[in-house]
Amino acid sequence: xxxxxxxxxxxxxxxxxxxxxxxxxxxxxxxxxxxxxxxxxxxxxxxxxxxxxxxxxxxxxxxxxxxxxxxxxxxxxxxxxxxxxxxxxxxxxxxxxxxxxxxxxxxxxxxxxxxxxxxxxxxxxxxxxxxxxxxxxxxxxxxxxxxxxxxxxxxxxxxxxxxxxxxxxxxxxxxxxxxxxxxxxxxxxxxxxxxxxxxxxxxxxxxxxxxxxxxxxxxxxxxxxxxxxxxxxxxxxxxxxxxxxxxxxxxxxxxxxxxxxxxxxxxxxxxxxxxxxxxxxxxxxxx
Amino acid sequence: xxxxxxxxxxxxxxxxxxxxxxxxxxxxxxxxxxxxxxxxxxxxxxxxxxxxxxxxxxxxxxxxxxxxxxxxxxxxxxxxxxxxxxxxxxxxxxxxxxxxxxxxxxxxxxxxxxxxxxxxxxxxxxxxxxxxxxxxxxxxxxxxxxxxxxxxxxxxxxxxxxxxxxxxxxxxxxxxxxxxxxxxxxxxxxxxxxxxxxxxxxxxxxxxxxxxxxxxxxxxxxxxxxxxxxxxxxxxxxxxxxxxxxxxxxxxxxxxxxxxxxxxxxxxxxxxxxxxxxxxxxxxxxxxxxxxxxxxxxxxxxxxxxxxxxxxxxxxxxx
Numbered sequence: 001x002x003x004x005x006x007x008x009x010x011x012x013x014x015x016x017x018x019x020x021x022x023x024x025x026x027x028x029x030x031x032x033x034x035x036x037x038x039x040x041x042x043x044x045x046x047x048x049x050x051x052x053x054x055x056x057x058x059x060x061x062x063x064x065x066x067x068x069x070x071x072x073x074x075x076x077x078x079x080x081x082x083x084x085x086x087x088x089x090x091x092x093x094x095x096x097x098x099x100x101x102x103x104x105x106x107x108x109x110x111x112x113x114x115x116x117x118x119x120x121x122x123x124x125x126x127x128x129x130x131x132x133x134x135x136x137x138x139x140x141x142x143x144x145x146x147x148x149x150x151x152x153x154x155x156x157x158x159x160x161x162x163x164x165x166x167x168x169x170x171x172x173x174x175x176x177x178x179x180x181x182x183x184x185x186x187x188x189x190x191x192x193x194x195x196x197x198x199x200x201x202x203x204x205x206x207x208x209x210x211x212x213x214x215x216x217x218x219x220x221x222x223x224x225x226x227x228x229x230x231x232x233x234x235x236x237x238x239x240x241x242x243x244x245x246x247x248x249x250x251x252x253x254x255x256x257x258x259x260x261x262x263x264x265x266x267x268x269x270x271x272x273x274x275x276x277x278x279x280x281x282x283x284x285x286x287x
Numbered sequence: 288x289x290x291x292x293x294x295x296x297x298x299x300x301x302x303x304x305x306x307x308x309x310x311x312x313x314x315x316x317x318x319x320x321x322x323x324x325x326x327x328x329x330x331x332x333x334x335x336x337x338x339x340x341x342x343x344x345x346x347x348x349x350x351x352x353x354x355x356x357x358x359x360x361x362x363x364x365x366x367x368x369x370x371x372x373x374x375x376x377x378x379x380x381x382x383x384x385x386x387x388x389x390x391x392x393x394x395x396x397x398x399x400x401x402x403x404x405x406x407x408x409x410x411x412x413x414x415x416x417x418x419x420x421x422x423x424x425x426x427x428x429x430x431x432x433x434x435x436x437x438x439x440x441x442x443x444x445x446x447x448x449x450x451x452x453x454x455x456x457x458x459x460x461x462x463x464x465x466x467x468x469x470x471x472x473x474x475x476x477x478x479x480x481x482x483x484x485x486x487x488x489x490x491x492x493x494x495x496x497x498x499x500x501x502x503x504x505x506x507x508x509x510x511x512x513x514x515x516x517x518x519x520x521x522x523x524x525x526x527x528x529x530x531x532x533x534x535x536x537x538x539x540x541x542x543x544x545x546x547x548x549x550x551x552x553x554x555x556x557x558x559x560x561x562x563x564x565x566x567x568x569x570x571x572x573x574x575x576x577x578x579x580x581x582x583x584x585x586x587x588x589x590x591x592x593x594x595x596x597x598x599x600x601x602x603x604x605x606x
Contacts, residue, residue, distance in 0.1 A: 071565040081569070099374050154455045161541070162374050163566020182372055182543070186455045188552050189541035191562050202442055205455060 034062030035257030041075020041088035042165050043192070044211055045246045048112055049088055051274050052265045059264075063257050072165030076103040076249045085258045087249035090114065090165025094249070097168055098177065108247040109254065111265045113281035115212040115243040116170055117222035117230035119197075123204045126150040128224040131176050137207060140181035145205060156186045158199045158208035166193065169244040170209045174225060213279040236285045245283065346585065353579040359572040365579065371543035371554075373563070378576040380556075382545035384583065386460070387529065387555040389546065390539075391591075393464040394471065394528045399521060402472050406479035406517070411505055422480070428473035437534030440466035445538060454550045458540030461549035466534050471524035478523060482516020483509055515600075522595050529588050532557040556584045 039049045046069035053065035075087030080103055091097050092108040118129060126148055129137070136142035137155055146152045159180055160167040171180060181187060188203075190196050193214050200208040201219035208220075212230055215222045222230040225242055234240035248254075254262050264270055271282035356365060360378050368379025409421055444465060449457035486509050494508045510517070540552020541562050554562075560577050567573040 073566050073568065077568055156455050161562045161566060163563070184542070185551055187540075187542050188456055188458055189562060191536060191541075195537070198441060202446065203456065204449075 033060050033257045033260045035064075037063065037065045037086060037258055037261055038078075038084040039065065039067040039086040039088055039248075040078035040084035041069065041086075041249075042072040042090050042246065043069035044072075044090055044114060044165060045069070045088040045112065047278050048246070048265075048275060048280060049086075051278060052261070052270060055270065055274065056261050056264050060257075060260070063261070065261065071163060072168070073100060073163050076106055079103070079106060079249050079251050082251075085250065085254075086262070089247050089249050090244060091168050091172075092245070092247055098171060099162060099168070103249065106249045106251060107253055108249055109262050109266070110245045110283045111248050111262070112246040112271075112275055113235065113243055113283055113286055114169075114246050115230065115232065115235045115240070115281065116166060116174070116209055117212045117215050117242070118174060118207065118209050118225055119200050119215060119220045119222050120208075121200055121202075121204055121206045122219050122221060124150060124207070126223065128227055130226050131174065134225075135175050135178035138175055138180045139178055140184050140187075143186070153205045154186055156188070156203050156206040157181070157184070158188050158190060158196060158203070158206050160196060160209075161189050161191060165244075166209065166211060170242065173242045173244065174209065232281060235281060238286075243281075245286075246280070346582075349578055349582045349585065352575055353582040356572060356575040356579045358575075360576075365576070369545055371559075373567075373573040373576065376572070378572065380576070380580060380583070383543060383554055383556055383559050383580070384587075386546050386553050387557075387584070387587065390460055390463055390467070390535075390555050391525060391529045393460055394467040395521070395525060397464060397468040398471050398475060398524060398528075401468070402476035402520075402524070403479050403517060405472070405476040406483055406520075407505055407510075409476070409480045410483040411501075411509065422477070425473040425477045429477070433470060433531055433534040434537075436466050436470050437537035440534060440538040448550070452550055456540060456552055457550060458538055458552045459548070459550045460539075460546045460553060462538040463535050463555075466538055467528045467531060470531065470534060471527050474527060475520045475524040478520035479513070479517045482513040482520065485516065486512045518595055522592055525591060525595070526588055529591070530557060530584070532561050536561055556580045556587075560584075 037053075039053070046067065049067040049069075053067050057063055057065055069088070072088075072090045073093075075084070075089040076093035077087070078084035079087040087093070087106075089108075091100075093100070093103045094106045094108045096102045118134065120126065124145065126145060129148060133142065133148045137148070138157060138159070140157075142148060143155055144152065145155055160170075167180070171177065188199065190199050190208075193210055196208050196210050197214050197220065200206045200210075201217070212222070212232070212235075215230075224230070225240065228234050228240045230240055230242070235243050248262055248265070250258060250262070253259075265275075266283070268284070271284060275282060356378070365378055365380055366384075367381055368377070369382045370377045370379040371383060405421075409418055413421065440462060445457040445462055448454070448462055490508050490512055491504055494504045499507070535555060536558040539555060539558050541554050541558055542552040543554045543559065544551070546553040560580055563573070564577050567577065
């Protein structure tokens with residue numbers, strides 16, 4: 001998976017560099033800004049940060065960018081401690097979300113749209129779940145698939161560990177802020193999106209949630225939420241609600257090289273180009 | 288003992304150093320050898336001291352952060368409560384500690400008889416061609432990264448357990464201990480094999496001369512004589528089992544509850560730390576509590592090693 005990602009990233013990078021070689025240089029005056037930017041935080045946004053850093057450094061050779069990913073909450077934390085200028089986070093860390101207090105004095109800069117999907121193992125014959133049904137399943141009140149119109153089998157709940165940006169968003173948007181049960185027999189926690197995919201794909205009767213871009217292959221399928229299919233089009237149309245912005249958190253309003261970099265990520269050229277190729281949705285697509 | 292320095296033939300020096308008087312050269316060479324010897328002695332001493340220092344620093348820094356846990360919660364809460372729900376400020380580690388100990392014990396129950404049996408087979412019973420076939424294979428198995436074992440456990444072992452037990456998930460102590468057993472098997476059996484092979488031949492010959500059967504020789508003579516080496520092998524296997532993280536995380540289910548059956552998803556110290564450490568704030572009780580768990584892991588493995596050392600010492604005296 002990782003290797004595949006890397007290879008595809010390199011391929012995308014090569015394509016972008018080739019295509020932008022003619023246009024890019026005339027758009028921005030090269031080397032007008034200088035400085036050092038450190039990006040820390042969400043792994044979901046890491047491919048985007050790396051790609052943007054590569055392109056931005058080509059245009060501004062005097063800027064040095066280092067990007068790493070560990071987990072959403074580490075982003076705003078690193079900004080707070082002064083370790084990083086940009087904290088990548090899957091939620092707006094300048095406001096309170098369940099389990100995490102707001103990071104005071106930080107500004108959230110939208111950089112991308114990340115859709116999430118409810119996924120089930122291929123043997124599950126339920127195609128649609130409402131918010132209430134999902135709430136029941138994740139809070140442990142509904143434990144059998146027949147209660148939501150499926151066959152008679154126990155539901156295996158798979159969830160991400162507390163602190164995952166995917167979990168924070170899924171809980172807020174798909175479960176309507178509902179609780180996720182902590183201790184149960186058919187309950188399992190996994191550490192990353194890749195683990196989630198493997199776990200749901202290999203466990204019969206399993207339900208989980210994951211970034212939409214991970215839903216590939218035949219062993220797991222994304223199901224409808226309140227009757228709406230999880231597709232990029234439905235996210236853009238506004239009918240599919242389980243998505244969130246990806247944010248670059250900064251200490252106060254960004255300045256200097258950091259501002260130039262965020263502007264570049266938010267620019268139409270990057271949003272419609274590389275960002276789309278990485279399967280994120282441009283922020284301008286959301287009304 | 289080695290040849291004294293001044294007795295060494297000095298022809299190499301005499302060829303190269305003709306202008307220098309022989310007496311001066313001799314003295315220079317002797318002091319130079321003494322100097323290099325001293326240098327190496329202190330170099331090695333320094334290496335060991337550096338190692339001790341690093342170990343002490345690890346213990347100190349983990350311990351320092353860990354102790355902060357008890358600013359916010361009491362010792363009794365941490366060690367006696369079974370409720371680990373850090374997002375609600377409940378930091379009871381009892382169930383996770385007990386799970387860790389039972390996982391290690393279960394792994395040893397599976398691994399020790401099999402691996403010691405394999406060691407006996409390789410060292411005492413197997414014909415030469417089989418020996419030269421099994422040994423390299425075991426050596427190769429030691430080198431496989433643990434995440435590979437974890438992935439195989441997740442994709443091969445767990446579906447089998449699920450089918451066999453009729454459980455929905457299959458994650459839990461049994462899956463984890465089987466994966467760990469396969470992981471530590473080559474380590475334990477190879478080192479035990481070395482220990483058994485090192486037992487002097489005359490012991491066996493004497494036992495056979497007294498009319499023992501092969502079983503009696505192995506059980507009454509060879510195994511007791513090799514018991515310290517086998518204990519060392521078990522220690523190594525056990526430390527690998529207790530500290531193993533990546534493979535365990537993939538098959539244990541990561542649910543912070545006491546393992547009431549072999550198949551209920553549960554959590555051990557290592558898996559709990561690795562699942563949560565990247566998502567907690569630096570200066571929070573949660574972070575301190577995870578450090579406390581790491582510190583405990585250190586203490587538990589240290590304690591277990593001490594116990595086995597003591598046992599093997601006693602046995603060694605009796606044999």
